[in-house]
Amino acid sequence: MNKLLKRSFVTMSLAALLVGCSNSNAEKSSQSTGSSKGEPIEIEFLHIHGGKQGEALDKIIENYHASQDEVRVKPIYVEGAYEGVVERLQSLAATDQLPEITQAGFTYTEYMLENMPIVPVQDYIDEEKYDTSDYFPQMLDLAKDDDGTIKGLPFAVSNPVVYYNKEIFEKTGINAEESLKTFEDVRKVAKELTKNDVNGVYFNYGITGNWLFQAMVETLGGQMIADDQKSVTFNKEEGVQALQYWVDLMNTDKSMPNINDQQAVQAFSSGKLAMYVSTPASFASMQSQSDFEVGLIPFPTDGEHSRKVPAGGNNMFILETTEEEQDAAWDFMKFTTSPESTAIVAEEMGYMAVRKSAVEDSNLLGSYYKETPAAYVPYTQIEDMVPWHNFPGKGGSQIYKIVQDNVESALNDQKTAEEAVNEAAEEANALLK
Amino acid sequence: MRAEILKQPTESLVGEKVKTKKKFNKWPYIFLLPSLILYGIFYVFPFFYSFVLSFMEWNLISPDKEYVGFDNYNSIWSDSVFWKSLLNTLIYVVATVPLSMMIGLSFALLVESVSGKMRETYRMLLFIPVIASIAVTSLVWQLLMNPEQGWINDVLNLFGLPQLNWLNDPNVALWAIVIIGIWKAVGYNMILYIAGLKGIDKQLYEAASIDGAGKWRQTISITIPMLSPINIFVFIVSVIQSFQVFTTIHLMTQGGPNNSTNMLVYQIYEEAFMFFDIGKASALSAILFIIVLIITIFQIRTMEKKVHYQ
Numbered sequence: 162m163n164k165l166l167k168r169s170f171v172t173m174s175l176a177a178l179l180v181g182c183s184n185s186n187a188e189k190s191s192q193s194t195g196s197s198k199g200e201p202i203e204i205e206f207l208h209i210h211g212g213k214q215g216e217a218l219d220k221i222i223e224n225y226h227a228s229q230d231e232v233r234v235k236p237i238y239v240e241g242a243y244e245g246v247v248e249r250l251q252s253l254a255a256t257d258q259l260p261e262i263t264q265a266g267f268t269y270t271e272y273m274l275e276n277m278p279i280v281p282v283q284d285y286i287d288e289e290k291y292d293t294s295d296y297f298p299q300m301l302d303l304a305k306d307d308d309g310t311i312k313g314l315p316f317a318v319s320n321p322v323v324y325y326n327k328e329i330f331e332k333t334g335i336n337a338e339e340s341l342k343t344f345e346d347v348r349k350v351a352k353e354l355t356k357n358d359v360n361g362v363y364f365n366y367g368i369t370g371n372w373l374f375q376a377m378v379e380t381l382g383g384q385m386i387a388d389d390q391k392s393v394t395f396n397k398e399e400g401v402q403a404l405q406y407w408v409d410l411m412n413t414d415k416s417m418p419n420i421n422d423q424q425a426v427q428a429f430s431s432g433k434l435a436m437y438v439s440t441p442a443s444f445a446s447m448q449s450q451s452d453f454e455v456g457l458i459p460f461p462t463d464g465e466h467s468r469k470v471p472a473g474g475n476n477m478f479i480l481e482t483t484e485e486e487q488d489a490a491w492d493f494m495k496f497t498t499s500p501e502s503t504a505i506v507a508e509e510m511g512y513m514a515v516r517k518s519a520v521e522d523s524n525l526l527g528s529y530y531k532e533t534p535a536a537y538v539p540y541t542q543i544e545d546m547v548p549w550h551n552f553p554g555k556g557g558s559q560i561y562k563i564v565q566d567n568v569e570s571a572l573n574d575q576k577t578a579e580e581a582v583n584e585a586a587e588e589a590n591a592l593l594k
Numbered sequence: 595m596r597a598e599i600l601k602q603p604t605e606s607l608v609g610e611k612v613k614t615k616k617k618f619n620k621w622p623y624i625f626l627l628p629s630l631i632l633y634g635i636f637y638v639f640p641f642f643y644s645f646v647l648s649f650m651e652w653n654l655i656s657p658d659k660e661y662v663g664f665d666n667y668n669s670i671w672s673d674s675v676f677w678k679s680l681l682n683t684l685i686y687v688v689a690t691v692p693l694s695m696m697i698g699l700s701f702a703l704l705v706e707s708v709s710g711k712m713r714e715t716y717r718m719l720l721f722i723p724v725i726a727s728i729a730v731t732s733l734v735w736q737l738l739m740n741p742e743q744g745w746i747n748d749v750l751n752l753f754g755l756p757q758l759n760w761l762n763d764p765n766v767a768l769w770a771i772v773i774i775g776i777w778k779a780v781g782y783n784m785i786l787y788i789a790g791l792k793g794i795d796k797q798l799y800e801a802a803s804i805d806g807a808g809k810w811r812q813t814i815s816i817t818i819p820m821l822s823p824i825n826i827f828v829f830i831v832s833v834i835q836s837f838q839v840f841t842t843i844h845l846m847t848q849g850g851p852n853n854s855t856n857m858l859v860y861q862i863y864e865e866a867f868m869f870f871d872i873g874k875a876s877a878l879s880a881i882l883f884i885i886v887l888i889i890t891i892f893q894i895r896t897m898e899k900k901v902h903y904q
Contacts, residue, residue, distance in 0.1 A: 244867075244868055247867075248867040248868070251654045251655055251867065251870070252654070252867075254654070254655045255654050255655065276653070276655050276656075277655075358742065358743075360742070418741065418742055419741070419759055419762045419763065420740065420741060420742065420759075420761075420762055421761060421762060421847075421850075423733075423736055424736065424740045424741075424742070424761075427737065427740060427743065428740070428742055428743065431743060433742055433743060555653070555870070555871075556869070558868055558869055558870065559868075559869045562864070562868065562869075565850070566850070566852045566853060567852070569764075569850055569851040569852040570764075570851075570852040572851075573762075573763065573764050573851055573852065575764065575852060
């Protein structure tokens with residue numbers, strides 16, 4: 162008995178050690194069935210839209226299935242937003258199980274073009290003489306490579322906006338549309354509205370580490386990276402100014418709470434946060450969670466420079482498989498960017514529609530925007546939209562995290578804003594070499 | 595099959611010389627083979643392969659892997675995030691393991707001292723954190739730990755205690771993760787201890803009570819020493835498990851703010867799947883393996899002597 166017990170616990174703990182150290186993160190396998198004659202072709206679509214957004218996407222796929230019976234689309238929801246999709250694509254690529262069609266966030270366009278077997282949509286457009294003039298040109302640009310070839314199609318596009326709690330603003334008699342034009346305005350109003358358990362404002366700086374930071378820096382007249390792409394430039398005056406602005410909100414005025422995005426959404430929808438700066442993509446769900454009316458206004462400026470808002474959202478790309486499946490993926494892609502489908506994306510998710518006709522047509526979004534003018538706000542910034550910066554090369558994706566880490570260290574008073582952007586720049590430059 | 599097994603010894607006896615007393619019986623190994631093959635493919639092979647990869651530069655997709663010698667290891671030694679996440683991991687292990695063991699044992703003793711239906715109810719309630727989906731529970735913790743509207747801060751406030759910014763203050767966030775780690779591990783430890791308690795011979799207690807030992811004395815002199823084999827098992831497994839903490843970090847803090855909750859396994863994930871640097875991630879895994887191996891050998895060596903077997 163003695164020996165047996167002794168031996169068994171030694172082996173058990175060794176086994177636990179072995180199991181523990183090997184990677185147990187087994188990928189869920191996903192099968193795609195090829196098509197035999199007469200059977201519909203099944204294609205897989207990797208996407209990031211859960212919850213309410215996922216329901217909207219399901220609706221589009223149902224409509225697509227109702228419209229034809231040759232192609233069947235299997236949507237695969239991936240957690241962890243755009244980082245999650247890239248992570249999943251990598252492991253699927255390593256095991257040769259890539260889906261036929263996938264979404265990819267605008268920060269990962271470069272990554273996709275460099276690493277994934279993409280079938281350029283341009284080939285189909287040329288072949289079919291497919292008319293792309295109805296797509297917003299600023300959005301179509303987001304799917305082009307450096308030579309101007311269209312590689313995919315935009316699925317959903319957004320740019321940063323300011324959410325505000327209409328009830329709070331009405332009570333205090335502040336006209337949000339008139340008095341929130343500049344960063345200083347926002348700061349002043351936020352300070353005024355911070356009392357009791359209500360906070361003034363939250364900038365959602367956590368979106369891929371740099372989305373709002375880029376919006377701030379570029380709107381202040383700065384640049385994220387030098388034109389030759391060899392060194393970052395966000396540590397110049399504008400970068401310091403941008404980060405200092407957030408530090409002042411959080412630590413001097415105490416009008417911006419030190420919380421994460423999920424908590425900020427909870428706070429806003431329970432009426433404890435007056436303003437929330439983020440993507441309009443959560444407008445629909447935010448409105449349905451809140452028992453007050455939610456308003457949107459454009460991203461502020463510094464009053465001198467023109468507004469520059471990075472485009473957020475995602476493209477769809479066709480990945481190399483059989484020709485038959487690629488054609489099916491293209492067909493589905495056309496359907497999802499049709500005025501009817503993109504109107505669903507806009508109305509039920511909160512993104513912008515990618516087709517001009519969808520916005521104008523009163524049967525599609527025309528009447529919705531008349532009833533809910535707030536939802537139209539992102540379009541007023543369409544002229545100010547710039548590409549979301551893709552840092553080049555191998556260390557590119559690491560730079561997003563470096564920026565976010567340093568923003569957090571400044572907000573938590575571990576470094577000054579100037580130290581933070583300089584240290585971030587130093588680390589980033591080492592990766593760009 | 596049965597007939598064959600019976601045939602073997604007779605055959606060997608019939609032979610000219612009996613070489614061995616026991617003939618090698620292949621059947622157990624044949625039955626084990628399928629699971630050994632799977633184990634080999636999914637655990638043993640990747641385990642050794644990641645050592646090989648730790649000397650390569652590779653992005654998981656590209657067909658080319660480049661041999662880079664010790665470059666990956668050298669970049670780890672000079673990486674401040676590594677030292678931070680190593681320190682965080684050690685703090686986490688040292689804080690989580692003893693507490694979750696002590697609380698687990700206390701719960702086991704308490705639950706076992708209850709009789710009747712309630713015993714099962716308590717056992718089930720205390721075990722829920724182990725089986726509940728982490729995705730759900732971390733959302734609940736996220737709500738509880740919200741600095742503005744969270745229930746935990748409300749309670750602290752009620753008692754006049756300072757309110758904490760649980761997940762966003764770099765000095766507090768690690769402790770928030772520790773608390774959740776303990777909460778999650780206690781139920782599992784409890785079940786192991788209950789199993790251990792059931793294995794203790796009732797005669798020992800009877801003998802002790804005849805000798806006049808009270809409940810407390812019995813716990814100290816019989817229960818605790820008799821649980822020592824289980825204790826070591828729980829200890830080793832808890833240490834290994836806490837070295838591997840990942841999901842709560844992934845879902846709640848993503849290693850932030852500013853790496854204050856970054857730990858080794860999360861850093862491996864970051865390097866591999868966010869920065870696409872499989873070589874460095876593999877080198878980190880190798881380092882983690884060596885750390886855990888040394889600790890485990892040390893644990894077995896030193897604690898073996900203190901184990902009481904019946």
